[in-house]
Amino acid sequence: MDEPAQQFETHRSHLRAVAYRMLGSSAEADDAVQEAWLRMSRSDTDDVANLRGWLTTVVARIALDMLRSRAARREDPLETRLPDPVVTAVDGVDPEHTALLADSVGLALLVVLETLSPTERLVFVLHDMFAVPFDEIARIVDRTPAAAKQLASRARRRVRGRNPAAEPDLARQREVVAAFLAASRGGSLDALLAVLAPDVVLRVDTGAGLLVLHGAATVAGQALTFGRFAPAARHALVNGAAGVVNVVDGRAVSVMAMTVHDGRVVEIDILADPARLSRLTLLQ
Template identity: 40%
Template sequence: MDQRTATFQQHRRRLFGIAYRMLGSPAEADDVLQDAWLRWNESDTDSLRTPEAWLVTVTTRLAIDRLRALRAEREHYTGFWLPEPLVEAADEDTPHALLERADQVSVALLRLLEQLAPHERAAFVLRQVFDVDYPDLAAMLGKTEAACRQLVHRAGERVRAARPAQVVDPLEHQRLLEAFAAAATRGDLAGLRDLMAPDAQLVSDGGGKVRAFGHLLQGGQRLAQLYYATFLRLGAGVRYQPVRVNGQPGLARWIDGELESVQAFEVQAGRIAAVFVQRNPDKLARVRAHLSQAGGPARLEQ
């Protein structure tokens, strides 16, 4: 590996993190990184004092341009749009996997970031997630420091207004989902209801490819009845696999041995406050391949 390639690979994880948080799609993020690599490969890197800053700047600007195009496409998306999740089996807790998850952003937050303008989103991601200093942020976005501070402030206000400030213990989150999966598997309607917040919500993304709710489902009782109805209809054909969804405890649901959905959960005050169900088969392709290689639902029979 030559020095130019080694330098790019050294920063690839961070560049992918920026692009994914900007676009909500691993495939789109990979495309941005490919374009960034081509520009890097064609540039005069010998004169660069800080290659990382150059790479982050190019990746960010490419992601902004790509996001502008995607926003037009997503305006015509069928039903709710949810990001394509980054999923790994729950037992993949190697030191490397833990490091990879350290700065991941939840599905709930990525959905909120969709409401931000491209430059707002870039400023928020670079500052709040990657802790980029304002002078560097201004250079990367081609704006003044004052303008960048305003972008970050405005984006932060919008995110805080829609997202609870409560920090949930990962172990509590995991135990809650284990109890939820057990109740859903045995058809325990009362148990499901007790685990749901009274005002819990469910958002599902089918992308027009499979059936999904075209409206927001609200109410813990209603959501409990939904999972109970799935048990009544499919019984032992349903399996819930503990997974990590964007670094947080989540569930993969398998029906008759096929991956049907990936479900991310937002927890508040010890109960499930929101469920984000990704059913779009195009957005599950990578997940299906990864989990199938890792054992899929077969591990649940062991």
């Protein structure tokens, strides 16, 4: 491996972490990182004092263009799909996923980031997640540093307003998820209502569209229909939080991420798109 390639590889995990937070897609994050490598290989970086910073800017610009292209293709600017989950074993985080999961970037947060404008998302991700100075961010988005700060503040308010504070104790999260599964297996509506927050939100992405349901009674009713999959549920970490992978005949049919707050489930995000599941690295 030549020296430029070696230099790039030392920053690959960081760049993929930036791209994943920007795009919410594992495949698109890989594409953005590969494009960053191509641009570096065509550039003279001998005089670049901070290669990590230079590459971060490059991958951020690429991801911003991808977000803008994605937004232009959508008829509905609101969220139309769930982000790709990062699934790991319950007994520890796969080293390859460590950078992706740094700062506890839960699936619920990524869902909220999907509702930001491309520019707001870039500013929020770079500044609030990677501490990139506003002076540098301003050059990427062609704004003044003051305008970049305003974008970050606006994005931060939207994130705080919609992103529930998750239970920090992983063991407690697992207890609540286990109670949810037990209630689903047992077909107990009362038990489900006891573990669901009154204003719980359920999102299900089947690939044909995003189903969004609100309220404990509605979500509990839907959970009872999922009960047939409960015996196939395998506990897992989904973006670092307690979650479930449902496996039937050796094939993952869904990934379920749960956000637990104050002992109850406040959000459930289920990816059940066969095409996307087949492309993800899941538990075997």
